Every structure is written in C-alpha cells, then in structure tokens.
Amino acid sequence: MSSYCASRFRTLRRASTEVFVGGIGVGGSHPLRVQSMTTTNTQDVAATVKQAIALAEVGCEIVRVTAPNKTAARALKDIRAQFSAAGFAHVPLVADIHFLPSAAMEAVEHVEKIRVNPGNYADKKKFAVTEYSDAAYNEELERLHEAFSPLVKRAKELGRAMRIGTNHGSLSDRIMNRYGDSPLGMVESALEFLRIAESHDYHAIMLSMKASNPKVMIEAYRLLVQRMAEENMHYPLHLGVTEAGDGEDGRIKSAIGIGSLLLDGLGDTLRVSLTEDPVYEIPVARALAAKAQAMWRDGQNIAADRFPIDAPDPLDPFHFQRRDITDLALAPDVELGREQPPRVIVRAPSVAKLPDFAAALRSPSLKDNPPEGLLVPIADASALAELGAQTLETPSAFLGLELGATLTPDDLRPTLDQARGPLLLVREVASADLPSVDAWQQLATSRPDTTLALSATPAVWAELAPHLATHAAQRVIATVSIAATSDDRHAIGAYRDVAATLRTHGLKLPLWIRNTTAARLTGEPDFLSRLLDASILTGSLLCDGLGDLMSIETEPDAVRAVKLAYNVLQGAGARITKTEFVACPSCGRTLFDLQSTTQRIREKTGHLKGVKIAIMGCIVNGPGEMADADFGYVGGAPGKINLYVGKTCVQYNIPQKDADNRLIDLIREHGKWVDSDT
Template sequence: MKYNRHKTTPAHIGDITIGGDAPIVIQSMTNVDTNDIEASVAQILRLEQAGAELVRLTAQGTKEAKALGTIEAEIRAKGAKVPLSADIHFNPRAAYEAALHVEKVRINPGNFYDPARKFQKINFTDEEYRAEVEALQSNFETFLRHCQAHHTALRIGVNHGSLSDRIMSRYGDTPSGMVESCMEYLEVCHRIHFHDVVISIKSSNPLVMTETVRALIERMDQAGMHYPLHLGVTEAGNGEDGRIKSAIGIGALLAEGIGDTIRVSLSEEPEAEIPVAKVLLHCVEELAKATPLDFSPRCQPFRSEEKPLVMMDAHPHFAQLHPADRPDIEVTETTPFIRITDQEALSGEVPELPEGKQLVVRLTGATAPTLMLEALDHTLSLPYILEVDCTQHSLEELPTWLGFQLGGALMRGQLSGLYLRRHEEDALALCSIAFGLLQASRRRISRTDYISCPSCGRTLFDLQSTVAKIKEATKHLRGLKIGVMGCIVNGPGEMADADYGYVGSAPGKVDLYKAKERLKRNIPQEEAVKELIELIKANGDWKDPE
C-alpha cells in the first residue's frame, strides 16, 4: 500500500498548470470590495507574498468585472505573476466581461443560467426537463467559445447549498444532485474539447464533500473525463474548528491522491489561509515519501457504533472544564486499557482483552499515519483507541496535521477513541483538538457548530468581529448549527445545513433565518446578535450558560 496521485488532464491558467503532473496549487480569495482597486491590489500582493499561486476576486456585476482589468494591469506593473480568477454568481454578463480581463472565471452551475432559486419544488415532465438542460447547455457553449477566443480558463464550482430549484426538484439536496449539476456543464466542455477547466464540489460538511467528490470522479471516469479537481470545505469557519474541518475534508481526499488545487476557506484574513494549506501539502509530500506497507487483509473493516472516547494524561486543570469538554478517561496509575503498537496490531499480535479493558493502538511512525490506519482497517477486527504522539508538531500546526492524518479514518467510523499525547502543559489544548476532530467528522457532537463564510467583496458587514460576537453569545448551545453569511447572494442556500442563520441583506442590515425560512428582515447590525438570541429562545433551542 502506498500513495498514488489520481491522474487528471492539465488545465492552463495564465503561467501556471493545474492537474497532470503539476504540483498541487494553493489558492485564496480577496475579501475587500473589488471596486476598491488600491485595497484589492494590496491584498493580492500580500497573498502572493504569503504563497498563494492563484487569487480569486468577486465580480457580482459588470462594473466589478471591468475593475478586474485595472487590478490585473496594476499588479503586473508591480511585478506580480499570480493569475487572477473572477468569482461569478447569478450574472452571465459579468462572466463574459471578466473573461476579457483575467486568466480564469469561476461559475456556479446552481445559479449561472438557471433562475434564482426560490426553494420551490418544480414538477417537470421528462421532456420539459430535457429541454431545460438543452437550453442551458446551448447557452453555456456560447460562453465557452467566448472563453476559448480569449484564452480564459474556467472553474465549474458546485456548492451544496446553491443547487438550483430544477436540480433540487429532481435529485434533492443530495450528492447525486451536486454531481448531476456539474456533469451537465462538463458534457459541453468535453464535447467541444475545452480543456482548461477545473472542477470543484464543495459543502460545509466534510462527509458530504468527500463523498460527492468521489462520486464525481466515478462519473467522470465512466464518461472518459479526467478534469483536475479543486478541493475545499466551504464555510468552514475560523480558528481551530475551521482548520480542523478544512483539514479533515481536504486532507482525506489528498491522502487518497485526489486534488490538484486547494483553498482553505477561513472566516479570517485571507493571508491566514496560506499557512494551513502549506501544512496540508507538506503532509502530502511526507505521504508520498512514506514507506509502503505490505500486509494481508484479514477481516472486514470494523465500524464502532459507540460514541468515541477522548483519553488524556491526567491534568489538574481538567476539573475546571465543563463536563462535556472533559476527557472520558484520565490516565492514572491504574489504567482501564491494554496498549500495543501499530506494528503488533498489523501482524496480528493482539492480546485477548479482559472484561472492562479497552485496546489502545500506538502509532510508531513506521510509515505515514494515513497508510497505517488504512492497513489497520483491514487487519484489526476490534474497536480501538488510537494513541498519537504529537510532540513533533507545533500547537499551531497540530489541528491541521491531525485533521489530515486522522480525518479519513474518523469519517469511515474506524476509531473508537483518541489519545493525543504531548507536553503536560498542553493537555487542555489537546483535549480541545480531540473533541474538535470528533465534531468535524460528525462522530461526536460536543459543541456548537458554526458555518461561516470566509467573506469576499460582497460581504455587507465586518464578518470576523460578527462571528466572534455570535460565538461568544452561543458557544454553550451544544449541537446547534448556526450559519453566519456575509451576503444574500449565497447566504440562505450555503447555510442550508444550519439550524439558524445570520445573513447580510444590505449594508449594515441583517436577515435572520430558522433553517431556510427568513423570519426577520433588515435588522440593524448592532441589534442583530440580540435578535438572533431572541429567535433561538422563541423556538425553544436556548439554554442559559451553566
């Protein structure tokens, strides 16, 4: 068993190549107004300096699309080589204009030609549905010819929360709907031999995102298509949780050899995304160099239905934590477990467990953790807690590193617990990371889940400070999902997985949602957090902090 990269055809974007044998490309997106030329240029230059190899800017209208030409000229005058991409929603005219000025245009199949969604079911006959698709493909071919004429590359970017009413009516809010939405456009690219195209399928749920990307690859393979893939977990949030969620989704696919370009979407300054992406790519480099594993499968993969445990070395500060945040096992003089190494587990040297004892398997570093965990999945038929030595990585990098290494196994349901080890003073930090890993992989919900966009030039309020305020007010509402979206363009759809939503509707104004239903409109931003709390209370989901 060893790492093998999924083969794709190369796409050329300016002076860079995505796919084929090219290195995996790191990209990001500006979060300032595209009409603010000076701010946009400055941010692009900072991103390139930080290590971004492609930068995307929003172009919600033709005015912003034309501004891209000025921005492009100014960054080239300052010596920047990074190619630019225009981000388009709901406005084909803006896409046509942007294709004249930048190296790449991103469109969203959910809102490019299909009408703006109203979250309504439409009852098409098969003939009517076919006619809709044919009209869409005809219009899209015209746009592709325009891109070909101007040597402009394309990204077809499907988002889980912005599928059209047409797709939703036939396929539902499902991975198959996302795949179909993408394939309708790819069929045209394939037919007219448009090769400079990259595909992305994103969700705020890492499990949905990884499942859908794999399904898309299968469909493309069946159709003889091998377009390069852009990976990302959309609306991942910020801080430790945002890094873990991104690393689990992106990392699980990268470890399988899938992915040609990545973007870590954080509700922070875009420059903060680059170091996280670099850690992920370093993990890929280490995986590619790792010692291959030779083993004979002995069993079907074991899947634990129990709530995964968190185990930690005993620390006096654990007593200060809320019970839901404390480890289930604190390691003391008498321990309720038996420890073996991964090598012993792989070779079948597993002792019989006395009643009340749990098995702990310690990673030894004999090979990459992702390879070892995949091998153990086919050789160990018992539930086990995974012990990981974290001393070789900084606390700053650890959430990303662990997300990459353990994400695939956790999402498979493979592990029955985590035992992270580092220095004694890091016990509380490790405990938080362990619970974060279980939360992001949907194995154990122990905290509030936030779905927040990374912000862009469309954002109608200070997203970073708003997310911080909402987190402070609601962090005790364990299990609740709250979406914080910068604008109305994608807000209601992109937070489709959330229980409550906070969406910018106009400068300084906010709409509040319960699921997809808008219940409060145009609330002044300074009152919106308080109104959100009142909405949660009115629906019976509020609990006072303990």
C-alpha cells in the same frame, strides 16, 4: 463498486490532466497550488490590488476576486493591470461568478481564469418542489447549453482556464428535485456543465465539490472522481471546505476535508476558507500541501497493498455509515457502541508527572467536557510501584495503564486487587507475544470493570485477529501501533487496514484512534502542525465511520490536548459539545464585517451546546449551506440582516445593530436558549 483512488493505504497521486492558469500549471506533474480570495469590494481597485499583493507576498499562487456584476467585472481590467505593474504579472487572477452570465462574459476578457457555480449560473434556486419529466429536464439542459456555451467558446478563444465549482449550498431546484441535497446531486450538477464544455472541445477545466460539512465534501469529491473515471475524464481537482469558520475550528474542518482527500492522492490545488483576513489562510494551506506532497508516491507497486484496487473495498466510500461494534462499558457513565459518541482519552507523560497532569485536568474550562479516560505509561515494575503509592483525584471516569514490554500479568495482579475504579490495560503485542494474549485477557476479565486494549501493527493484527476470533475475545479494544514500513503506508491506511482485518474475521472490537508521534505526518512539530496531523488522522477515520475512542498524545499541554480532541470530534460531526458555527469567508459580495460579527455572535451564543448557527455575508450560498443549521444570520442588504430558521427566512431587513438581539430572541422562541453560567 470501483475505487475512487489508487490506494486507501498509501498516498498514490491521482493522475490528472495538466491545465494552465496563465503561466501556473495545475494538475499533471505540477505541485499542489495554493489559492485564496480577496475580501475587498472589487470596485475599490486600489484596495483589491493591495490585498492581492499581500496574498502573493505570503505565498498565494492564484488569487480569486469576486465579480458579482458587470461593473465589478470591468474593474478586473484595472486590477489586472495594476497587479502586474506591481511585479505580479506571473500570479494569475480568477473571477468568481455567480448568477450573471453577462458578468462572466466581461470578466473573461481580463483575467486568466473564470470560476462558475453551476447551481447559480443561469439556473434557479428558490427551493421550489417540482416533478421534472425527462422531457422537461432535457429542456432545462438545452437552456443551460445555450446560456453557458458563449462563455466556454470565449474562454477557449482567449486561452482562459475555468473552474466548475459546485457548492453544496447552492444546488439548483432542478438538481435538488431529481437528486436531492446530496453528493450525487453535487456531482451531477458539475458534470452537466462539464459535458457542455466538452461538446465545444474545451478542456482547460478543473472542478470542485465544496461543502461546510466535511463528510459531504469528502463523499462528493470521491464520487466525482469515480464518475469522471467512468467517462475517461481526468480533470484536476480544486479542494476546499467552504464556510469552515474561523480560529481553531476553521482550521480543523479544513484539514479534515482537504487532508483526507490529499492523503488519498486526490487534489491539485486547494484553498483553506477561513473567516479571517485571507493572508492567514495561506500558512495553513501551505502546511497541508507540504504534508501531502511529502507522502506522494508515483503509483507503482500498487499490488503490494493487502486490499488492492481490484479487490472489493470493505468500506463504502460514498455513503457514511458508522462501523458496527460490540457494546462495551468502560465505566458506569462511559459506554462504547455504535449509537455512542467517540470517547476522549488524554495521556500523561509519566507517573511522576501524573499528579500535576491530573490537577490540570480539573481546570474550570474543562468542566463541561473533561476527558473520559486518563492514560499513564507504566514502563516497568518500579513505575507500577510508584503509581501504587499515589492517591489520585481526576475528573476522568477511568484510568488507563500503558504497560511496558517487561511487565507480566503477575506483576500487575496486585495493582488490580487494590484498584478502586475502572481500569483500561493497554498492551503492545508483537508476533511472538500471541501466546501471552490469553493471559492478559484472563487478567482483565478477572475484574468486572477492567478492559484490555491491544496495540499492534497491521501485520501483527493479521495474526492476532483470527486468534481473538477463535478464543472469543471479551472486553477487548483494538488500536494500531504505527511503525515505518517499506510500502510507505500512512497512519490512516494502517487504521483502515486493521478495521478491514477485524471485519474479515467477524470481530466488532471498538477502535481507538491514537495520535502519537509515530503517527505524525511531516512538518515542524508546532501547534499548527500538530493540529493538522490530529485533524487529518482522526477526522478522516471518523468520516469513514471508524473510531470509538480517540486521544491526541502529541500535545504536551493537558488542557489543550483535551480541547483539541473535542474540537476535532466536533469538526468531523462525530460529537457535538458546543455551538456549531457555519461562517463563510469574506469576499467582495459580503454585506457586513464577517470577522467581527462572527466573533461577537460566538461570544453571545457559544455556550449553546448542540445549536448550529450559520453566519453568511450574502445570499449566494446562504440558504443552502445553512439548510441543516438551526438558525441563520445572513446579509440581505448593506446594513440589513435577514434571519433564518433552517432555510426559511423568517425576518427580513433587520438593522444590523438590532440583529444580534433579534437572533437571540429567535433562539429563545424555538426553545433552544439556555443562560450561560459564566
């Protein structure tokens, strides 16, 4: 299995070919380019130009506009002219094309780039089940060649760029029947169109593999890069999580998918797709780009990695599989195991602030999802004595003690004798501390409901792991101490390194992902920056199948730290604690106000734990993207809504004023409705 990136431990940027969109270079040595898309009706030229200007003014470098038909495509001529006249001739426009080659042929005359969706462009998507013989499949490819070639030739003549943009939700029947609803199907769909373009010696191309599920999106991009490398293709990548939703959830999902790939060195341009005014996408995209670019290195000294590119990768990056661990009970109702969800720990700032911090955790907003562990730093014997004098009532199932370097097992023994509940002892291990590890483990195992968490750098874990394997470690959790290293290893790489080390020595210790100040990426430490850091680190690892506990220790507010932790887990698909929404960003194809509709439906259904609802403005990606959703709310015509169960439409053309209640009735009919207790 060849690797999809130069390093899984440091951000060594993938070498890609340079493609110009108008005067904006993408790939090669160019910086990451930030994109967005207008949400206006394209035929309303004035409104579309106004929104394009607003996007450019906040830092959007490439603006996309939908062209669902020839009339809209013709409007691009005036949009381009007026946008240029307003002083933005340097900002390229992209025509977004679905279904109609005739619209693409018109649009390519007016804008600098065309985006085509291979699942929709001159192809069929009716969820038909058909067995394609090789001959029949090749006939379909010949048909596609004839349909797509005129656009390729004209784009080449005019010097236009093109994005072949695969969406998980719009794979054609032909692809679905041969490859399934899979990352492999997404990649093959794009490569078919890419080969047609190359047959005409046209190379001004970039590619995307978008999905609403970050795991699917990450795997698809990785597989695309590997497959392109096998064919000596190095086209730039456009990154994005589609239908990410709005608010905190939309930002988290986008950061998980985009951030994971950026830190692996993949990506040349990106769009954060939010169900909000598109100007709000730009600060998030720019923050992600800045974090990644600060980590980029030129790819030299790759051999310094402990698991270099020519060594077997201990993790299959193309198929999700959760890491196997030893089952472990931290408390009567808090178990760790491969079939258990990752557990949430929250860290108090000090012993002195512990009572107020614990009281905050009893907030009614955390009633259904309290933290399972409460961690408190114990720097020395005086802090230990201060803790012993307190009587705590917390909603957490166990108490964690983060022990300072001067404390010994003897110092802690009286505390263990007096403790009434489960404890987690957290100890930093340096190389010189290895002989004391046995003493700490003996102390922890002397009490049936005490567990030891060992924190160390990857280098120390390389010494610690064989020691633990030899001494048959029991009730031990592994976590990573992030320290600056000469090889610029990022926090994700440090955790991957330790997981590989544990596997090498046959250790199935649970892994605790700690979002600490030391693990932060670059950027101002405001809430958005902290949210992105936590999403990238925790989400990336969870999508690799790593992580059994997690804590966000960079967030000072107790309630917000817990909520953010659960939201990151939900965004990564690792633990579902509330309604899951798949909501597309608005565009000119949208048949209703997505922002207000999404917020309204969230207010009515947001208490339905584990129910997944898709809210789609039109039919373009709707049935496909919501294939794994329980219910779908899709624009069918102006003012009309179609309701779906899975990918099957069960009610057509419902007046929008009635659609919310009809959706709730549908949820009731399928036994998934519960009344809210608020």
